[in-house]
Amino acid sequence: MNIPSKAYATWHTDALTQLDSYRGGTIDDIERVELFFYAPDRRSSDLTNKAESVMDLLVDKGVLEDDNWWLVSKIELNFMGVDKLDPRCEISIHRKRIHHEPRLQ
Numbered sequence: 001m002n003i004p005s006k007a008y009a010t011w012h013t014d015a016l017t018q019l020d021s022y023r024g025g026t027i028d029d030i031e032r033v034e035l036f037f038y039a040p041d042r043r044s045s046d047l048t049n050k051a052e053s054v055m056d057l058l059v060d061k062g063v064l065e066d067d068n069w070w071l072v073s074k075i076e077l078n079f080m081g082v083d084k085l086d087p088r089c090e091i092s093i094h095r096k097r098i099h100h101e102p103r104l105q
Contacts, residue, residue, distance in 0.1 A: 008053070012053075012057060012060075015054075015057050016060065019057070019061045019063070022063060024063070025062075026062055026063065026064065026065050027064060027065075027093055027095065028064075028071065029095050029096045030064070030071060030073075030093060030094070030095065030096065031094045031096045032072075032073075032074035032075065032076060033055070033076070033091065033092070033093050033094070034075075034076040034078065034091070034092040034093075035050075035051050035075065035076070035077050035089055035090075035091055035092075036078045036080050036089065036090040036091075036092070037050055037077070037079050037080060037088075037089050038080050038081065038082070038083040038086065038087050038088050038090075039079070039081070039082050039083070039087055040082070040083075040084060040087035041084065042082055047077050047079055048077070050089070051075060054089050054091065055072070055075070058091070063093075
């Protein structure tokens, strides 16, 4: 059993609140997800652990049905440097393009 830390639980609750304005429904036609991390300071951190937390947050909020590799086959992680005034993760979800066959007339 995995018991989250108090700091993680606080972050998760706050982050869910920040996503309250999302009204797009569950996205299930994902080409790739890009995550852009801005750190609060110069301390070293594990980018993949942070990405895991953000992806789980998107599932918990219902933005993604799941974050397994069948639904999300490509994740791009980007460390953007330090922003002491506004540390954050910016998320960009790219949907698959639907290619329509031309109709013969």
